[in-house]
Amino acid sequence: MRHAEDIKKLIKNTKIRTNPQVNKAVLNSLLNRLDKAESVHLDAKQPNVWRIIMKSSFTKLTAAAAIIVVVGLAVTLLDKSNTAAYALEQSIKTYHSVQTIIVRVYEGRENIDNNKFSDCWIKYDDDGRLSGFRMDVAKSADGAKSVVWSRGVAKCWMPAKNTLMIAKGEKMATDLEEFATENDPKQILQRIYDSQKNEEITLKTNEPQQNGGPIVLEVIHNLDKTLTKLFIDVQTKLPTQVEKYRFTGNEYELEIKFEFSGYNQPIDESVFELGEVPSDAVIIDSASQLCGLPQGDLPDNEIAVKVMREFFEASISQDYERVKKLLGGKPGDTLEMMYGGKILRVLSIGQPEPDEKFKHLIRVQSRVEIENKGGNWITNIKLIARRLNGQPDRWIVDW
C-alpha cells in the first residue's frame, strides 16, 4: 500500500522526455511566428518602427522589382528550353520591347484570401535599366504606404506613422543590376539545362483549350516540390499571371500571386514622385547628409565595434545630432524611446558576429546601464552595425 505522500512524490517527480527534433522544429516555428508578430505589434514597440521601416520598405522594394525581373527572364528561358507550340520568338521579342509594367501583387495566403494587394508601376529606360519604380502597399506593418524610386533616390511615405524616409537609391539600383547579371539569360539557361539534365525540375506546358484561355506553364522543382505557374496570353505572348505555390506534403498552397495588368502603357513621371507630405511629418533622411563613420582601413568587425562605441558615447552625452547621424538619419532619441530611459554607461561591448540570415549585418551585443522610471537596469542590448545604403564606405548603427 502506498502512502499519499508517495503518490504525490511520484506525480511530482515523474519526468517527461521529449523528441529533440520536434523540440527544434516547434521552436523554429515559434521563432518564425515571433518574427511576424514583431511587425504586427508595432504599437507596443513603437521605437522599432524605424527598424521595420529600414527592413521592410526597401527590402520589399528591391525584392518586388527583382521578382519582376525573374518572372520576365523565366518566361524567356522557359520558352527557349521548352518546345511549346506557341510563337516562341514572338514572345521573346515582345518581352524585350517592354518598357513599362504594371503589376498587382498578392503576398501571403491571408492577403490573397482577403484580396489585399500591392500595386507596382515599373519603368525601364531605352537601355533596359530601371528608371522608375512605385509600389503602393495597401496593408503592411507600417499601415498603407507608398514607396517610390527615381533618379537614384528612394522615398517611403507612411501616412499612419506620419513618417517620410529618404535614402539614396544607388545601392538598390546596384542590387538590381547585380541581380540582373546573376540572372543573365545565358547563365540561367545553362542552369535550366543543367537542372533538366539532373532531373531537378519538371516542365509542363498546358496549351489553351479551343475556347481560348492562356497557355499555362508549370515548373515543379523536384527537390522542394515548389510549383510555379505562368499564365501566358495567347495573343501578346506575355505573362498575365504568375502564381507560386508551396508544397505542404499533401497539396500545393498558393503563396504569392502576380497579376500583370499592363505592358507598355504610358506612365507619367509624376507617378514616381510622392505628393506633399504634412509639415509636421517625421523625416528620416540619409540621402542629404553624411551619416555614419567612414570605414577607412578598418576591417568590418573593427568598424562595427567602433561605430557602436561612438553611438553609445553620443547617446550618453545626449548629443542627438551625432546620434542621428550614427543612426543613418533616424531621430537621435530613438534608443531612449526604445528602452524607455537614458543610457548611463556602457559596461562592455561584445564580440561582433555576422547575422545568421543576413551576413552583411554585424550584430554586436553590449551590456549597458539604463535609467528609467523604475530605477536603474543593467541589460544586454544587441544592435546591428551595417553599411549605409547608398554610402557603402560608411557604417551606421541599426537594429
Next chain:
Amino acid sequence: MLQDKLLIWKLRRGSTSALCLIYEKYRDDLLRVAAGLLKERSEAEDVVHDVFIAFVDVSGSFTLTGSIRGYLTTCVANKARNMNRTKFRQRTVSLDEAEPTVSNLKRPDQWIICDEEFQQLCNAMAQLPYEQREAVVLHLQGAMKFKEIAEIQETSVKTALSRYRYGLDKLRSILDGEVTK
C-alpha cells in the same frame, strides 16, 4: 519573478533569445501537465504548441501579472478543458471503453517520449473524474495554488482542495491495484 519580468520585457522587444529561454524552461513541464489532462498524447502536444503560438502572438503587448509558468499552465489547463468539453459533446464513452491516456502508437514526429512509469501514471489519471484529475495535475505537476485552481474551475478553494484529495485517494487506489467503485 524578476527574471520572468525581464524575459517578458525582452520578448516584447522581439528578443529571440528570450523566447528560446522561455520555451526551453517551461516546455517539458507544460507537456507533462497537458499529458496528465488529456487522453491522447497528440492532443497534449497540440495544446502545448497552440499555447506557445498564442503566447508569441500576444508577446508584443503582453503584461505579466504573475509568473510565466503560472500563465502558461493556466493557458494549457483552459485549452485542455475546452478540448475535453468538445470531445465530450462529440462522444461519450464509459471508462472501460476509454483508450489509454498515452497512446502506444509511435510516430516519427511525436513530441512526448513516454517511459513506462509515466505511461502508467497517465493511464491512472485518465480514470479520475476530470475535475479531480485537473486539481491533482495542476497542483502537483503545474505547481499551482488551490486558489488559482479554484479560479480555473470557477469554484471555491474548499471544493478545489476536496477534488484534489479525492483525486489523490482514488489515484492511490488505482495505482495500488485496488478495485474502485
